[in-house]
Amino acid sequence: MSSDLSVPAALISERMGLNFQQDRWPDLVRGLERAAASLGFDNVHTFIAHLLADRFGQREVHALASHLTIGETYFFRTPETFSMLEHRLLPELIAAQQHNSIKRLRIWSAGCATGQEAYSLAILISRLIPRRVDWEITILASDINPEALETAKAATYTQWSFRDTPSWVTNGYFTRTGDGRFLVDKAIRDMVTFRYLNLAEDCYPSMASGVSDFDLVLCRNVIMYFSREVAKQVADRLQRSVRDGGYLMVTASEGSRDFQLPSMVSGGEIVYKKAPVAHEQPAVARAPEPYARAAAQARRPAAPQRPRQSVVTGPAARPSAPAAPPARTAVTADPQRAALRLERRAFARSGNPATTATAQTRHHQPHAPKQVDPAEAAREARLLADQGNLAAALDRCEAALECNKLDPALYYLKASILHELGHQDGAEQALQSTLFLDGGFTMARVMLGAIARGQARVSESTKHFRAALTQLQDMPAGAVLPETDGLTAGEIAEMVTTLMGSESNR
Ligand SMILES: C[S@@+](CC[C@H](N)C(=O)[O-])C[C@H]1O[C@@H](n2cnc3c(N)ncnc32)[C@H](O)[C@@H]1O
Structure with a gap:
């Protein structure tokens, strides 16, 4: 297919954030062809016509997400980042809750792919807070790719998902299945909630859907695939999804002037901190659940x-x-x-x-x-x-x-x-x-x-x-x-x- 794809590419950028410059049109065509086939279109041209005719709904987004996104991820990806989380950021966030009657910790893995990042966070939390009876802990993991989310929920992984993972993780939190795969332990699985969420949509922060007021947001290796305009909007919404005193983390290549919070570079990531505001209301127990x-x-x-x-x-x-x-x-x-x-x-x-x-x-x-x-x-x-x-x-x-x-x-x-x-x-x-x-x-x-x-x-x-x-x-x-x-x-x-x-x- 040699036609000009600038219009469908612009539409895909607008609806899904994904950036397909001309040099990536071969990837775009492949994805469009596969999505077209999965939706029962005769060929990619009729599918593109369908998209251009304002029929770019949730069904089309789902199909395209399964074929256009890159879901590369693994447990404890960038180990130094997880070390910083374990020894610095999470202890600080946990300590801040100690005097609250309802202790809450809200974490969001935005663009979680097949779930390894979210489960890695759950493993850290389970180590740092072994007794969680008086805690309300939320680990929300979201993605635009429904197939990836299904894999995440199934929670079984091959050895390839542990390519840079400390052995105490594999040994301590997984069960070997008959076919040589690794199943995440139930206690860890239960700590994570997976949900479809398209970051390119203006649907967050939202208290109504539970996507707001996070202590920690990880959005790593996601914004790098977005067009400039959408990346800017996503940065704005992510920052607003973090509570005062909370952290937002992106990879070093994703940091930009779109993020207006004070930042520090640590290992491969940029960590933004939303400073507590001076006029904060008197401390109240944060809402549960x-x-x-x-x-x-x-x-x-x-x-x-x-x-x-x-x-x-x-x-x-x-x-x-x-x-x-x-x-x-x-x-x-x-x-x-x-x-x-x-x-x-x-x-x-x-x-x-x-x-x-x-x-x-x-x-x-x-x-x-x-x-x-x-x-x-x-x-x-x-x-x-x-x-x-x-x-x-x-x-x-x-x-x-x-x-x-x-x-x-x-x-x-x-x-x-x-x-x-x-x-x-x-x-x-x-x-x-x-x-x-x-x-x-x-x-x-x-x-x-x-x-x-x-x-x-x-x-x-x-x-x-x-x-x-x-x-x-x-x-x-x-x-x-x-x-x-x-x-x-x-x-x-x-x-x-x-x-x-x-x-x-x-
Ligand atoms: C490379 S993975 C990153 C996984 C994980 N955050 C990590 O760093 O290991 C990128 C993920 O972003 C997701 N993604 C792409 N566009 C998205 C969008 N508009 N909304 C939500 N997720 C999106 C993809 O489906 C993919 O699973």
């Missing part, structure tokens, strides 16, 4: 009074219309969500004085319930929560609730913020209000389960999780739950199942 948060955050672009088209909750409970059975339609495109994302992005850049000033001015105005637009107040609350400004977010949420006490999603939002603030009793009360108004609000059950689990109320958490699973199983697995910033029913069911499964290891 990844998927409580992931599943728990209400992020509704729609006005609170509008009927909800959520597959989880169905139309919103209204005084005149009791909760109807959950709608069963998957949400495939949500322009309002996209608009909200744009607004959040603008808000996130405090360089946009207009947006920030508006939100801040509104926040500082004394409550005047009659003048408050509840939809607007709820939207501001969500924006502020995404920025980590939880006190202000709670304030706006309360203002919205003052005007509309019958919207279950507002109570859910309040619960999410309180949960994030570490006020679990208040969060539970708000969740009970949510369920009182709408018994089909599955996320409220998930969050109740996670809070109970965080407090070792095992039978209670199991009860809530089971109820949530029953509702989730009635939905199409691929249905996107609008109030979770893109999580699907299948993903949430998987998370809940993982949380229930790991109960025995606590």
Whole structure:
């Protein structure tokens, strides 16, 4: 194929970040051909025409990711980096939690490929925190390549994955399988959650999907494959996904001026540190549990009074219309969500004085319930929560609730913020209000389960999780739950199942 591929290459860069300059077009053609075949196209030309006709959806991204990405990785890749993690960064992050009642550590392996990096991190954590009963540890591992994620979840590897790995790792954390492969021990497997996430999409940071507030983000050997423009956007979003005082790590060749945090070079990597901010709120216990948060955050672009088209909750409970059975339609495109994302992005850049000033001015105005637009107040609350400004977010949420006490999603939002603030009793009360108004609000059950689990109320958490699973199983697995910033029913069911499964290891 000798045609000009600049248009499909630009499209692929925009949707997936991947950069295919002309010298790499042979690779691009091969990938396109394979993806076309896997999707049942007669030839690559019809596939390209399909992509150009604005049919570049999730299915196409998945197929292309399987054939265009490079998934090279291995356990303890760059051993000096893992030594620094073990002896310096992780001990510091762990020590910072010692005085908190709920000790939390949140790590993200972004672009995890087949999972070796994430499992390596889990091995380190298991060494550094052998007794993890009073810890909430999240290791999220994400990738755009669904096939790689399946391999990661299967957790069996050949010798090739240990090519630069210390022997204590292979000897201590794996079981040899009959066919000579190595299976990661269950205790380590249970520490990691794998999830599809396209870094080129503006879907993070997001408290709603649990992709925010990380103590440590590793995004190594990923950005190097991205086009300039997308790399810049990804750098911005990654930095915002790190909590104050946390670290972000990329390889030396990936560091650039797009990262504005103070950095140090260590071995093959660049480590950025997000300095704690001076005006930090008084220390509160950080919120427990990844998927409580992931599943728990209400992020509704729609006005609170509008009927909800959520597959989880169905139309919103209204005084005149009791909760109807959950709608069963998957949400495939949500322009309002996209608009909200744009607004959040603008808000996130405090360089946009207009947006920030508006939100801040509104926040500082004394409550005047009659003048408050509840939809607007709820939207501001969500924006502020995404920025980590939880006190202000709670304030706006309360203002919205003052005007509309019958919207279950507002109570859910309040619960999410309180949960994030570490006020679990208040969060539970708000969740009970949510369920009182709408018994089909599955996320409220998930969050109740996670809070109970965080407090070792095992039978209670199991009860809530089971109820949530029953509702989730009635939905199409691929249905996107609008109030979770893109999580699907299948993903949430998987998370809940993982949380229930790991109960025995606590
Ligand atoms: C070379 S691997 C890096 C694995 C691991 N981080 C390491 O350093 O060993 C690059 C990974 O980035 C993933 N990737 C590429 N584009 C991505 C995107 N837009 N979003 C998420 N992951 C992406 C690829 O699928 C691949 O698994």
